[in-house]
Amino acid sequence: MKTINIPKLKEIVGENNVKDDPADLFIYGSDASVHRAMPWVIVRPENVEQVQGLMKFADEEKIPVITRGSGSGMCGQTVPSQGGITLDMKGMNRILEINPPDVYCRVEPGVVDDDLNLALKPYGVFYPPTPASSRTATIGGEIGNNASGVRSVKYGATRDSVLGMKVVLPGGKLISLGTRTRVEATGYQIHKLIVGSEGTLGVVVEATLKFVPIPKFRCLGMANFDRLEDAGHAIADIMAGGIIPSMLELVDNVAIKAVNKTMNLGLPDVEAVLLYEADGMVKEAVDYEINTMKNMCEKHGGTGLQSSYDAKERAKIFMGRKKLFPALSKFSELHASTSLADDMAVPYSKMAEMARTIHDVAKRNNIIMTAYGHCGSGCMHTKILMETSHQDQWESARRAVAEIYEYVRSVNGTTSAEHGIGLSKAAAFKAEKADSLELMRAIKKAFDPNNILNPGKLMDAPDDWVTATDLRYIVES
Amino acid sequence: MQKRKFELNHLLKWRNTLDKCIRCGYCYEHCPVFKHTRWETDAPRAKLIMLYGLLSCQLEPSKYMADKIFSCFNCQQCVAACSSGVPLTEIFADARADFVNTEFDTTGTTSVTGSGCGNCLTCVRACPHDARYFKDGHIVTDSIMCQSCGICTSLCPNQSVSSTHTYGTDRVYLNRLITDFLQKQEAKVIVFGCNWSYYPDLQSSSYDTESSSYIPIYEKPDPEYKILITMCGGRLTKPLMLDPFLENAWGVLVACCPEGECENDGNLTSAKRVKALKPILSSLDINPDRIELVNIAHGDKAGFQKAIDNFMEKIKTLGPLVDERSMNQQIRNTKYSTD
Numbered sequence: 001m002k003t004i005n006i007p008k009l010k011e012i013v014g015e016n017n018v019k020d021d022p023a024d025l026f027i028y029g030s031d032a033s034v035h036r037a038m039p040w041v042i043v044r045p046e047n048v049e050q051v052q053g054l055m056k057f058a059d060e061e062k063i064p065v066i067t068r069g070s071g072s073g074m075c076g077q078t079v080p081s082q083g084g085i086t087l088d089m090k091g092m093n094r095i096l097e098i099n100p101p102d103v104y105c106r107v108e109p110g111v112v113d114d115d116l117n118l119a120l121k122p123y124g125v126f127y128p129p130t131p132a133s134s135r136t137a138t139i140g141g142e143i144g145n146n147a148s149g150v151r152s153v154k155y156g157a158t159r160d161s162v163l164g165m166k167v168v169l170p171g172g173k174l175i176s177l178g179t180r181t182r183v184e185a186t187g188y189q190i191h192k193l194i195v196g197s198e199g200t201l202g203v204v205v206e207a208t209l210k211f212v213p214i215p216k217f218r219c220l221g222m223a224n225f226d227r228l229e230d231a232g233h234a235i236a237d238i239m240a241g242g243i244i245p246s247m248l249e250l251v252d253n254v255a256i257k258a259v260n261k262t263m264n265l266g267l268p269d270v271e272a273v274l275l276y277e278a279d280g281m282v283k284e285a286v287d288y289e290i291n292t293m294k295n296m297c298e299k300h301g302g303t304g305l306q307s308s309y310d311a312k313e314r315a316k317i318f319m320g321r322k323k324l325f326p327a328l329s330k331f332s333e334l335h336a337s338t339s340l341a342d343d344m345a346v347p348y349s350k351m352a353e354m355a356r357t358i359h360d361v362a363k364r365n366n367i368i369m370t371a372y373g374h375c376g377s378g379c380m381h382t383k384i385l386m387e388t389s390h391q392d393q394w395e396s397a398r399r400a401v402a403e404i405y406e407y408v409r410s411v412n413g414t415t416s417a418e419h420g421i422g423l424s425k426a427a428a429f430k431a432e433k434a435d436s437l438e439l440m441r442a443i444k445k446a447f448d449p450n451n452i453l454n455p456g457k458l459m460d461a462p463d464d465w466v467t468a469t470d471l472r473y474i475v476e477s
Numbered sequence: 478m479q480k481r482k483f484e485l486n487h488l489l490k491w492r493n494t495l496d497k498c499i500r501c502g503y504c505y506e507h508c509p510v511f512k513h514t515r516w517e518t519d520a521p522r523a524k525l526i527m528l529y530g531l532l533s534c535q536l537e538p539s540k541y542m543a544d545k546i547f548s549c550f551n552c553q554q555c556v557a558a559c560s561s562g563v564p565l566t567e568i569f570a571d572a573r574a575d576f577v578n579t580e581f582d583t584t585g586t587t588s589v590t591g592s593g594c595g596n597c598l599t600c601v602r603a604c605p606h607d608a609r610y611f612k613d614g615h616i617v618t619d620s621i622m623c624q625s626c627g628i629c630t631s632l633c634p635n636q637s638v639s640s641t642h643t644y645g646t647d648r649v650y651l652n653r654l655i656t657d658f659l660q661k662q663e664a665k666v667i668v669f670g671c672n673w674s675y676y677p678d679l680q681s682s683s684y685d686t687e688s689s690s691y692i693p694i695y696e697k698p699d700p701e702y703k704i705l706i707t708m709c710g711g712r713l714t715k716p717l718m719l720d721p722f723l724e725n726a727w728g729v730l731v732a733c734c735p736e737g738e739c740e741n742d743g744n745l746t747s748a749k750r751v752k753a754l755k756p757i758l759s760s761l762d763i764n765p766d767r768i769e770l771v772n773i774a775h776g777d778k779a780g781f782q783k784a785i786d787n788f789m790e791k792i793k794t795l796g797p798l799v800d801e802r803s804m805n806q807q808i809r810n811t812k813y814s815t816d
Contacts, residue, residue, distance in 0.1 A: 019516070019518065021539075021541050022536060022537070022539075023518070023527050023530070023536060023539065023541055023542045023545070024518045026526065026527065026530045026535065026536050027517060027518050027523040027526045027527060028517065028518070030500060030526060031500065032499060032500040032501050032502065044515075044516070070502050070505060070517075071500075071502060071517060072500075072501055072502040088516075088517065090515050090517070091515060093515070112506060114506075133501060133502070133503070135503055135506055135558075136501070136502040136503055136505045136506055325499070325501070325560040325561070326559075326560050326561055326562050329497050329499060329560070329561035329562060330497075330561070330562050333493065334493075336496040336497055336499075337497075337499055337561070338499075339499070388496050389496075472500075472529075473496060474492070474532075474533045
């Protein structure tokens with residue numbers, strides 16, 4: 001560990017914005033992934049000038065800088081695998097401007113997604129990427145990750161909503177990127193490159209985001225399928241059927257069993273449940289879209305079809321999906337729910353096969369896995385339920401993850417749809433993007449010649465995620 | 478008192494449960510302590526990670542760590558928000574049990590008896606959690622039982638009960654916010670709410686001192702009133718409720734939980750105080766209707782807003798406080814001169 005000049009850091013950001021107690025370092029050493037490592041110090045800047053000062057200092061001293069929002073990432077993006085300064089951006093959480101006539105807002109990176117949406121609500125608009133973690137995720141973290149969520153099938157991911165940004169580069173230079181207009185054809189759109197760069201290219205200190213009108217009508221439907229493949233065919237037909245759902249979610253049998261076991265919601269014991277939603281300003285249009293989806297489900301053997309515009313009824317229908325996380329955590333006393341190979345995307349026609357493959361892989365490797373996800377975006381989520389203290393379970397997980405990604409590549413899918421790469425998915429990412437890795441390294445070098453920004457991630461992360469850092473669990477050998 | 482050696486005892490049974498925490502962080506934004514400091518290390522998840530460090534022998538126990546464990550208002554919002562069903566506050570209570578009476582023992586947000594204590598036992602009788610008792614000639618706090626509700630701090634006639642850490646719930650801090658707000662041109666009313674009757678939000682995450690920007694809050698702040706959230710209505714002392722009038726507030730609205738819904742009975746205490754303040758306001762030439770108590774059920778945001786709107790309407794009819802007081806003074810002067 002390199003000795004850091006703490007007084008100098010305090011001089012830059014103020015006495016109260018630096019922490020280095022072992023307990024603090026331990027806390028900031030993990031996120032929602034399986035990884036764990038210790039930063040050397042935590043710094044919480046309050047303004048752009050302080051970020052510039054820090055980046056100048058860190059670049060001169062060649063100290064790693066790991067930018068962090070709420071630490072809710074699931075792949076170890078903010079785990080400081082090479083130590084360094086953890087830059088906590090939650091201190092910069094102001095909404096700087098809401099501009100309805102020009103349909104954009106400007107925010108600091110520490111603004112929490114839900115807070116932004118509550119501030120936008122009086123204007124009748126919303127910021128659409130909305131990941132499941134929107135209650136805690138910051139805009140900065142979402143930009144780093146190119147986050148998306150259940151409604152991204154219609155409204156796109158973070159990259160689609162970012163018009164521009166201000167970024168501090170290593171050395172402390174502040175640059176403005178992008179525009180405040182809806183379209184741009186003015187050279188390289190570097191701000192789009194920063195989105196999804198996982199803190200490896202610069203520190204985002206301000207973002208210009210576009211928003212969309214809150215739809216007046218929203219209708220949610222549900223269909224049960226005795227065969228997973230039938231649900232898969234319904235998904236493919238819906239997405240090719242000339243409509244754009246605002247949500248299309250698949251829940252598999254393992255997840256249904258988990259929800260029924262722990263929550264007693266009485267979901268039907270079928271192989272798959274499909275949740276489909278349409279929204280819009282005109283009811284007839286929403287009716288048309290919902291009926292189209294209903295017909296597609298019926299055509300492929302969907303039963304128990306129901307739908308509702310009523311908010312309470314919709315909440316009831318969505319309850320099973322909403323309670324999936326806690327249900328999986330409570331599935332058994334022995335098993336913990338881990339985020340591994342948890343957000344790949346495959347072409348629509350392969351969704352059912354993907355889910356089936358996940359079940360086969362789990363069975364073959366003696367672990368429990370569930371498949372659910374935003375199939376409207378082609379995204380399949382999984383959770384691996386395992387006895388985390390058993391070394392052999394990690395070996396099984398390692399094999400399972402490799403097998404799943406091999407399948408994903410074989411059907412022209414992608415390693416990550418939402419959660420990013422970080423440490424957990426580096427091997428699969430490198431295999432998928434082999435042709436462009438050298439270009440990516442060149443880009444990284446252009447932004448960050450001294451490699452201080454989140455080093456050892458993405459293309460530079462170790463291939464074996466199990467040993468990339470310490471695991472955050474106590475594993476008995 | 479002789480300190481015992483720190484040993485992991487009560488915490489041991491939670492080892493597997495700590496694995497259940499998927500570290501999603503959903504507990505953050507619900508925690509009043511985190512909302513005040515905005516340091517991740519003060520969030521409920523951080524407490525769990527710290528305890529995990531202890532249990533896995535990766536962290537040594539320390540006073541710093543104990544201070545975080547004892548800093549919790551037991552509002553249970555983290556438990557309700559937990560996506561994995563982890564019983565956080567039960568775990569924190571067991572962590573306290575392991576830290577208490579060791580060299581690392583500390584007080585955090587629990588109540589502390591100061592040197593001015595007259596041993597009147599008011600706090601002992603009033604504590605809804607049986608956490609205060611008389612021992613060896615002094616009143617002491619059982620820091621495992623204490624829920625940091627703050628009722629005792631508001632009752633002590635000698636003002637000798639306090640908390641080491643208040644996280645924006647003490648009178649000095651609240652007074653600063655009251656003064657800052659009431660200096661603004663359109664400012665009229667202070668609304669006191671409790672963390673349960675109007676969940677969520679402590680004002681600490683929403684101060685709007687910047688001129689051209691504002692910190693995210695649940696709604697855009699209304700320029701005419703400011704909502705100040707305390708942990709429990711029972712913490713609102715009479716002087717605190719009167720403070721806004723010293724700054725010429727047009728009115729004060731106090732929102733508490735409905736009868737039978739406050740586990741600290743703080744709503745009853747608050748109702749008594751508001752009732753007692755009305756004649757005091759009258760004697761100061763202030764219309765007693767300028768202070769009002771309303772009962773708002775947990776999470777009833779719409780009901781809370783309606784109560785605020787109604788009160789604002791009434792207060793605007795009454796007009797500015799300064800005008801009323803000078804008018805009353807004029808009437809009295811006229812009356813005296815006529816006499």
